[in-house]
Amino acid sequence: MKYLALIALFLLAAGISAALIQPKPDSTMPKKIKPTYSKSAYSVAHLSKERIDELAKKLKPDEVEVILAKGTERAFCGNLYDNHKDGVYVCRLCGLPLFASKEKFDSGTGWPSFFSPFDTDHVDYERDTAHGMTRTEILCTRCGAHLGHVFDDGPKPTGLRYCVNSVSLEFVEQGKDGKINWPEASKPLATQTAYFAGGCFWGVEDRLQQVPGVIDAVSGYQAGKGKNPTYEEVCTHTTGFAETVKVVFDPAKVSYKELLGWFFKIHDPTQLNRQGPDVGDNYRSAIFADNDEQLAQAKAFIEEQAKTERFKGRKIVTQVAKVADVGPFYAAEDYHQDYHLKHGGSCPLPND
Numbered sequence: 477m478k479y480l481a482l483i484a485l486f487l488l489a490a491g492i493s494a495a496l497i498q499p500k501p502d503s504t505m506p507k508k509i510k511p512t513y514s515k516s517a518y519s520v521a522h523l524s525k526e527r528i529d530e531l532a533k534k535l536k537p538d539e540v541e542v543i544l545a546k547g548t549e550r551a552f553c554g555n556l557y558d559n560h561k562d563g564v565y566v567c568r569l570c571g572l573p574l575f576a577s578k579e580k581f582d583s584g585t586g587w588p589s590f591f592s593p594f595d596t597d598h599v600d601y602e603r604d605t606a607h608g609m610t611r612t613e614i615l616c617t618r619c620g621a622h623l624g625h626v627f628d629d630g631p632k633p634t635g636l637r638y639c640v641n642s643v644s645l646e647f648v649e650q651g652k653d654g655k656i657n658w659p660e661a662s663k664p665l666a667t668q669t670a671y672f673a674g675g676c677f678w679g680v681e682d683r684l685q686q687v688p689g690v691i692d693a694v695s696g697y698q699a700g701k702g703k704n705p706t707y708e709e710v711c712t713h714t715t716g717f718a719e720t721v722k723v724v725f726d727p728a729k730v731s732y733k734e735l736l737g738w739f740f741k742i743h744d745p746t747q748l749n750r751q752g753p754d755v756g757d758n759y760r761s762a763i764f765a766d767n768d769e770q771l772a773q774a775k776a777f778i779e780e781q782a783k784t785e786r787f788k789g790r791k792i793v794t795q796v797a798k799v800a801d802v803g804p805f806y807a808a809e810d811y812h813q814d815y816h817l818k819h820g821g822s823c824p825l826p827n828d
């Protein structure tokens with residue numbers, strides 16, 4: 477009887493929740509285009525129907541009923557609603573990490589409940605008007621598995637309650653060393669990082685973010701005196717910091733050399749301590765190599781470029797240095813991130 481009463485409560489709460497609930501935008505705002513990669517470096521491109529069908533072969537009938545047919549398991553019957561171990565909850569169908577134990581709370585509903593997802597790009601939202609109610613269904617972004625619903629009666633800081641079926645999830649327990657021993661399907665991509673300075677970081681970030689294989693581009697400051705500089709400090713031209721963009725990329729999709737190529741296409745490496753109307757050493761052209769291999773590639777690339785028609789009679793003044801020598805990258809203030817995405821002025825990548 478207890479679960480029937482709770483189902484009634486659940487349905488009541490669902491019924492009054494008419495609007496499509498979306499998580500509040502974080503500092504980076506939702507992307508206009510559905511991302512191919514998530515911030516936590518997972519491929520979130522939707523799997524093909526063939527791949528989903530193949531993955532679905534492993535599902536048991538009760539899992540098919542929930543994950544593919546959008547059913548709901550009985551409250552207090554799943555194996556994870558009272559799981560209090562530390563770890564991560566991944567998609568039962570495709571393995572994408574969906575929720576973490578640090579965001580789990582006891583909602584008393586009998587279903588595993590979380591106040592936010594593992595990564596905002598890992599959960600999709602659909603308006604669900606089944607059973608005479610209007611609710612917000614939650615699904616795995618990568619495979620479309622039905623997870624449950626999200627309601628706006630959750631705890632702080634989000635005020636959201638992601639109500640998830642246990643059978644849609646698989647729990648991966650954290651090791652004693654605090655690390656997660658990820659199953660193969662749940663491993664993040666083996667990413668690499670590059671750092672480029674080429675004038676105002678708004679435009680450099682915007683364009684590099686569009687390069688296929690780039691997971692994330694972040695605006696910031698690098699290679700100056702001191703720590704954690706502010707934009708105002710950098711603009712005084714006394715700190716030596718360059719407006720720099722940190723690029724996290726998937727080397728299986730785009731090579732460092734290809735990124736160097738894009739970087740040279742989107743700025744003029746012959747302008748010393750300026751870029752167009754932006755004048756000052758904070759707008760200098762620079763490549764900060766993450767390791768010796770990148771350093772060698774950057775130097776070889778510039779030598780190669782210097783011999784091309786484009787740079788005939790014009791000297792490339794790009795600074796090339798190792799991160800270990802110039803110091804770490806400091807992310808810029810939130811209002812500088814995704815600036816063109818938020819305010820317009822985005823330019824497509826050049827064709828040639």
Ligand SMILES: [Zn+2]
Binds near residue numbers: 568617
């Ligand atoms: Zn999935």
